[in-house]
Amino acid sequence: MEWPPKYRHDFYPAADQEYWSPELETMPPADRDRHTLAKLQSQVRYAYQNSGFYQEFYKDLPVDPADLQSLEEFAQLPILTKEDIRHEQEQHPPYGRFLCVPPEEIFRVHGTSGTTGRPTVFGIGKDDWDRIGEAHARILWGAGLRKDDTVMVAAVFSLYVGSWGALVGAERLGATCFPFGSGAPGQTERAVEWCSMVKPSALYATPSYALYLAETARQMGFDPKEDFGFRFMFFSGEPGASVPATRRLIEETFGCYIVDQGSMAEMTPWMSNSGCKHLDGGMHLWQDIVYTEMVDPQTKLNLPLGEEGVPVYSHTERTSQPMIRYWSGDIARWDMVDCPCGRTYPTLVTGIYGRVDDMIIVRGQNVFPSRIEDVLRGMDEFGGEFRLVLERESGQMDRLTVQAEVLAQEYAAQEFNPAELEQIRERFTAELRRAIGVSVGVQLKLEGEFERTQFKARRIIDLRTP
Ligand SMILES: [Zn+2]
Numbered sequence: 001m002e003w004p005p006k007y008r009h010d011f012y013p014a015a016d017q018e019y020w021s022p023e024l025e026t027m028p029p030a031d032r033d034r035h036t037l038a039k040l041q042s043q044v045r046y047a048y049q050n051s052g053f054y055q056e057f058y059k060d061l062p063v064d065p066a067d068l069q070s071l072e073e074f075a076q077l078p079i080l081t082k083e084d085i086r087h088e089q090e091q092h093p094p095y096g097r098f099l100c101v102p103p104e105e106i107f108r109v110h111g112t113s114g115t116t117g118r119p120t121v122f123g124i125g126k127d128d129w130d131r132i133g134e135a136h137a138r139i140l141w142g143a144g145l146r147k148d149d150t151v152m153v154a155a156v157f158s159l160y161v162g163s164w165g166a167l168v169g170a171e172r173l174g175a176t177c178f179p180f181g182s183g184a185p186g187q188t189e190r191a192v193e194w195c196s197m198v199k200p201s202a203l204y205a206t207p208s209y210a211l212y213l214a215e216t217a218r219q220m221g222f223d224p225k226e227d228f229g230f231r232f233m234f235f236s237g238e239p240g241a242s243v244p245a246t247r248r249l250i251e252e253t254f255g256c257y258i259v260d261q262g263s264m265a266e267m268t269p270w271m272s273n274s275g276c277k278h279l280d281g282g283m284h285l286w287q288d289i290v291y292t293e294m295v296d297p298q299t300k301l302n303l304p305l306g307e308e309g310v311p312v313y314s315h316t317e318r319t320s321q322p323m324i325r326y327w328s329g330d331i332a333r334w335d336m337v338d339c340p341c342g343r344t345y346p347t348l349v350t351g352i353y354g355r356v357d358d359m360i361i362v363r364g365q366n367v368f369p370s371r372i373e374d375v376l377r378g379m380d381e382f383g384g385e386f387r388l389v390l391e392r393e394s395g396q397m398d399r400l401t402v403q404a405e406v407l408a409q410e411y412a413a414q415e416f417n418p419a420e421l422e423q424i425r426e427r428f429t430a431e432l433r434r435a436i437g438v439s440v441g442v443q444l445k446l447e448g449e450f451e452r453t454q455f456k457a458r459r460i461i462d463l464r465t466p
Pocket of ligand 1: 275276277278279340341342343
């Protein structure tokens with residue numbers, strides 16, 4: 001097998017074709033395992049031979065990294081964590097000894113912002129960038145993107161790789177690209193004007209941003225369904241696109257369908273987790289692009305289909321800075337689903353619904369913020385934003401209070417009839433208890449109380465003392 005694979009950059013499927021690559025996307029799972037193993041054998045051998053980091057990391061293993069015999073042997077390679085990357089890059093700045101090409105061959109430098117620690121640096125070679133475009137074009141084709149679409153990328157163009165992946169994929173596919181960006185003062189108002197003028201047919205953003213765009217449009221007297229022309233939207237960076245109520249809300253607001261995407265900054269912009277235009281929430285795992293295992297958060301052992309665990313990702317065709325068995329820290333459940341698209345990939349059934357670190361334990365029950373979001377967005381009186389306040393009671397019990405906005409007209413009733421507002425509070429409390437299995441406190445806030453986000457929402461306020 002030729003590795004890294006070569007792609008024809010002048011290849012396009014016919015517009016009415018479901019698949020970019022019918023062979024890769026519909027092969028029987030056992031054949032795919034063989035195909036993926038062959039790619040991983042080459043990827044691991046290459047990394048082991050060219051990266052000082054992996055030579056040290058793979059010392060004294062029960063398996064030979066240069067000659068892996070099976071996916072089971074592959075699963076015996078150690079898991080790589082964000083801490084490992086940080087530590088390595090601190091010792092050998094800026095890339096660590098991950099680079100397998102000379103530094104002058106780096107085509108793009110990206111990274112994480114480092115809001116929760118030392119920033120991490122990703123060097124991406126030109127060949128890798130081209131393969132990223134191929135992979136991204138393939139999954140965007142599956143999402144329904146065609147050459148006659150205009151894609152508005154309304155996310156920051158900076159270190160954050162999500163926007164760039166969407167752009168390079170849409171470019172390779174031959175769509176019209178509209179790299180609008182986001183985050184500058186007044187830019188959302190301008191986005192509304194441009195949406196009504198250019199009428200892009202597809203949007204890439206975060207789910208929170210799409211809702212903020214709609215809210216801004218309404219304030220300016222526009223109707224996002226009538227005055228814009230979105231046919232579909234694809235999202236990454238947040239779980240919202242697979243949160244059923246958020247999904248419905250965005251679809252109804254804009255009159256379009258939406259597709260959930262996203263894995264980790266360290267793996268992307270190879271976008272290997274992506275829904276298709278038929279899948280109602282959740283993401284297919286395009287295993288031949290990036291190989292995903294599901295791992296038990298405690299034992300770190302691989303889990304079979306049907307189980308909930310932590311996705312662990314591996315590049316299969318990256319020559320510049322390969323990540324092998326990278327621990328995502330996310331929580332998801334995987335299984336085979338009978339999707340009308342006919343793809344034979346395993347699927348993250350309800351997307352990525354939380355982080356291991358974000359999981360809140362209230363009276364012994366695991367609670368994910370995305371589940372709370374789903375409940376709130378299903379309530380008629382909900383005002384659009386919420387916060388989760390965590391406190392520690394004496395006796396070591398964690399207490400969770402949900403602060404939820406209520407629509408202004410409902411809230412105004414309080415002045416004249418506080419009992420009415422109390423009824424709403426009780427209804428919120430009961431719905432949350434039913435959905436998450438434990439009682440949590442609920443405080444109602446007036447619509448507009450909480451800041452709207454232009455990027456990823458931060459909704460947890462942790463007042464617990466360590
Ligand atoms: Zn599908």
